[in-house]
Amino acid sequence: MSVILYGIIGIIVTMLGIGFYVARKVKGDSVNYIVAGRGLILPLAAATLMAQSLDSNATLGNTDLVASFGFWAGAALPVGLATCLFLTGLFFAKPMNRMNLTTLPDFYRRKYGRTAEILASVIMSVAYAFLLAGNLVAGGFLFEIFVGTSFQVGVFVIAALVLAYTVAGGLFSVAYTDFLQAGVALVGSIALIIFVTSQYGLTIPEGMGPTNLGQLTDPSQGAYINLATIVALGLGDIVAIDFMERVFAADSPETARKACFIGAAGTLIIGIPFSIVALSANPILASLGVESGGQAVLYTLLQNAVPPWLGALVIAGILAASFSTSDGAILGTSAVIARNIGNIRVDESEAVATDGGTSDDDSDDGLLGTDSDKLLTVTRLMSVPITLLGIFFAIRVSATGMLLVLAFDIMLAGAFVPLVMGLYWPDMATTPAALASMVGGSLTRLVLFVLVPTTYAYENTLLYIENDIFTASFDGLPTFIAAGVSLVVFVAVAYATKDSYGVRTLDRDGRRTIVAGGEDEE
């Protein structure tokens, strides 16, 4: 067996061991399972945010994009993710942690009602099915190359392993394994850049380096796409169910905020070295007389240009990144489906009342009723179909990468504005405004998707309507247009409905306040 294979087996066995060991902490309690008992201390909260943000896209995708299109094409991924965590820490972590929420769609329920909650849940769940699929694809290829299995077997094995410890220990298992995963990724990333720099030196091809800001300003150099990536991740990921789940799980608002800042720094510290190394990858491989062919450039580099122990460490880090994002996607999505779509809210006796049961519809019991603590069981059960869906997408849909960025664009277009307005413009944030914004933004993004021939430079092979108006040079702009439509629609409808419909006012702790009266103000 190769050293790399030993490394892969070692990281998997260690993760499973930790995941199952800490699973005892769940103790049959859904709050423990979904938000780790709201008791994550700073190191755990920061590590789990860092590990969650770094996935196969931010490592493997990052290096491939840098090697092909320049530094900012790939670095936009960790930069966007770090921006998201930084902004979350600055503006969202404290108020959201204070509200005692369990899942992100809980906020939409309290502020805008049940219809908005379901709409947000559907948007987020679909996005996360693709996030899971994308990470399973990366893991499947890793297994195919380094373990020797088929791609499909690799996908199944990784999905089964992640599902096993996630179902066992929920966010406890996820957070503790994330701590290991973030550590391995951090050490691997830093060791890689130190080795490459000292052994080969950094060779930056002309016009590809970080100082070529044309990649961020000149549309002919992909500026729209690079900026759209930063914005879609930097803002769109603020409404990511897995990030917010960790914010809710922090033991205090201050911990949540600090964890976001540390997570942002860690994301850059781990992600940017991959971008820098990738700049030199092609010259290094050329000097060794090796061609990467269709294989990921980083894999080729690790197989041919670094010592096996370092290759094993970096591969373990990439695998860990893939695991850590997949487990968060499975946990977050299954919790949202059970709690926010299934309407099972038995995890907190107060929350049933505090949430307000707003129901724009009139259902009271959800799919399975509220007469016993079913949330834990149903969340665990939901993990299975979510994982199967991820496996299906990973194996059957060739364009998971494109669907993933589209899904995150739709989250930005559909769910971001209502969250920001609900928190920072609460007196105008009406339910009709939120619903119109969610529908308007999402539909705009979908319409532009079918009209533009490429999405983030991926050729649209799924559903493209040929036309002469939108060319590939338009790629990247739909991200901004759809988010802009969402904002304009929200503001317009808010002004139109603020008097007739009114707003749901939340206090500092996220509880709704009621003001009623027999006499209107003069």
Next chain:
Amino acid sequence: MVPWPIRTVVIPPPIRASIESHVATHHPNEAGGFLGCRRQGRRLRATRHIPIANESTIPERRFETTVDDRVPPPPRVFYHSHTSPESISGLTRIDKRSIPEPFALVIFAPRGEALSYRGFKRGLLEWRELRVEADTGRRLARL
């Protein structure tokens, strides 16, 4: 089972008596609280009465509270009294704007005695009036 929209709120006599006593006791301040309910087809039947303290600084003109753990789980109806003769018997503009609940009941009691019961359901865009009945099927007084 299809969740047809609620069209009627049913308030049995013991609960109505409890509400009216609460309203009369606090008159001329506005009184309010919640009715814990059970769904029966397109009806919400009140099964318990939970009075809530008025936290407004101008209690003769406003009823203010927070939706917290005193409040029963859904389905439930928020009620409050209008105690001024100048008040309307239905939802005022401030009621429409600032009652973040799916169901509301306004009890018009200008002299402390309940003269009218009017129920409302918050729709997607506007409030819709519901029928308010005693459990005999008789409609309660509506002004």
